[in-house]
Amino acid sequence: MVTDGFDFSPGAQVPLSGAAGQTAATGALASAAYRDGPVAKLLEANSEWTVSEVKAPRFSLFEPNLGEAFARAVQVRTLGGARAQLVQSFGMEPRTVVEHCLAANRIRKQRDTKLTVLMGVFGLLFLPGVLLWLGAFQLRRTMAGAQDKRIGAAGTAAMVVLGGLGLLFMIKLPFTGFWGVYLRLMLVAPVVGWWLAKRICERTAKDLRERWSGLLSGGGVGAKVPEAVPSAPGSAAEKLRAGLEKLTAEQYSNVVFYAGGKGILGMGTRWGSWHLAEDLVPADPGKGINPFRSWDVIKAIHDQLRLLERGALHTGGFPTPSVRHWVVSPVGENAKSVARGGTTEEEGFQIKGVELQRICDQQQFGAGDRHYLGVQFVLWDGQLVITMLTTVTYLHNTLRIEVTGHALGPVHPLFTTKPSAPSKTVSKTVRFWETKSVPLPLVDAKEVVRLAARAPFTWYPPILDHLGGKLTLPEPFGLRHAWADKPWRHRFMADDALRAATPVLRVVHQAAIQVLKDNGVDTERFGNRALALSGQVQDAAPKKADEYSA
Structure with missing residues (x-):
C-alpha cells in the first residue's frame, strides 16, 4: 500500500535479487541493466504480446548501448511522475529489476562524472583538436556503421589521407611560438585524455560485467541504491522510495486485463478451456433447491484448491500454489x-x-469486469508461470463452471547469456593454416570515444535521447510478458503446464458438485458431464483458445 507519510525504512538497500523460487527470471531481466552490446539486440527479444522499438540516432557517436538504453527506459517508465499503470510481472520481482537499473545508472553516472572532468580539461582547453578527433571517429562510424563492421577500401583510403594530412600539418606548421606549440598540443592532448578515459572505462566495464555474470550465476548480487533512502520529508529520495512502493503495490494488485487474442496480459494466452454447464434441477421436487450464490461455489472451490499439494502418496507432486481471487477487466487487443x-x-x-x-x-x-478464481504455480525458478482460472456463472436455470489454462514461458534467451571476454580469431604466424584466439581489450578505442562524447550530456538525458536515440518500451508495459517466450518449445515446461490441468479441473468439479448436493440439486447430469471432461482433459494439448474462427 502506498502512503504519503514519511518513512525512514531503508527500502532499496536490501541486497536481494528476487523472491524465493523466482530468482532466475528476476536475475535475467536485471542483468540487462549491466549489459553492453548494441541496443538493437533487444528487438530480437520481442514477444507475441509486445513489441519494443529503438529510435534511430541522429549521430551514431551518441548512440546508447543495450544496458544504458534498457536501464534508463525502465527507470523512466516505472518511476516517472506521470507514468501509466503497469502490468503485473508474475514469476519475478519487478522492484528488484528496477533497483538494479537504478544501481547501474548510478555506476555509469560515477564514471561519466570522471569522464566529464577529463573532457573539461582536455576538451575545453583543446576544443579544436577534440572536435577534429570526434569528427574523424564520427566519419568512421558513418562509413562502417555504429557496430563492429569494416569501413571498406574507400573508407580506409579516406582515413589514411586524413591521417597523412594531420601528420603533415604537425610537421609543417605555418605558425611558430605559442600558437605553434598549442596547435601541436591540440592534436596530442586528446590522445592523452583518451588514454586516461580508457582506464576509467575499463574499470567500470569490469564492474558492470561482474554484476551481469553474478546475477545469472545466482550469486545474490545486491542493488545498492543509496539515493532511495530518505533523509527528510519531501526529498527526492522520499519520492523515489514512494515510487518503488507504488511499483510493489501494483505488482500485488488482483486486477488483470484481458486483451483479446493476446490473452490476459502478464499471464499469457489461454491455451485450454473446459466448460461444465447444466440446468439446476432439485433432487427432491417436493423440497426444491436451497438458495445459494456463485460466491458460495467459488468459496468451496477456493478451499479445495488450497489443498492441491496434499496427496495420498509421498511421491512429490504439486508445490504449494498461490490461490487468489482475480478481477479481469477487458481492454482492446491493441x-x-x-x-x-x-x-x-x-x-x-x-x-x-x-x-x-x-x-x-x-x-x-x-x-463490466468479471471475477475469476486463480490457482498459480511459479516453476523452474520463476521461468514458468502456470495459471488455471475458474469462473462460475448462473443464467436463468443454468449453472456454468469454466476452467481455463494460461501459461507464460521463460524470458528470452538474450537475457540469460553470460558475458564473454572479447576476442578474435587470427591465423598463426608459422602454421598459417591453423587459427588461434587472441584476446581483445574489454573496451576498444571506439567505445572510449563514444562514452567520453556522451558523458557531458548525461546530466540532461533528453539531449542524449535527441542526439543518440532511445529505447521505446512496449505498451501496456510489464517487465515479464514484454520479453517472454512460449513454454511449448521446452519439453518439460510444456509437460508441467499440461499435467496441471487434469487435477485442477477435477478438484474444481468435485468441490462444485459437493456444494450442489448440499443445497438439494440433482447432480447426476453434472457428474456425467464432469466425467466426460475428465476424460477429455487427459488428452490436453495447447491451443489458441482466444482466437475464434468464424
Missing part, C-alpha cells in the same frame, strides 16, 4: 494503456470484500 477502474493507490490497487463478491454474483452478463 490498447496502449491500462487502468484499474474503481481502485486507488491508497487501497493498494486491490478489489476485495463486498465489491469482490458483488462482481462474482452479479457481473456475469453484459458490460
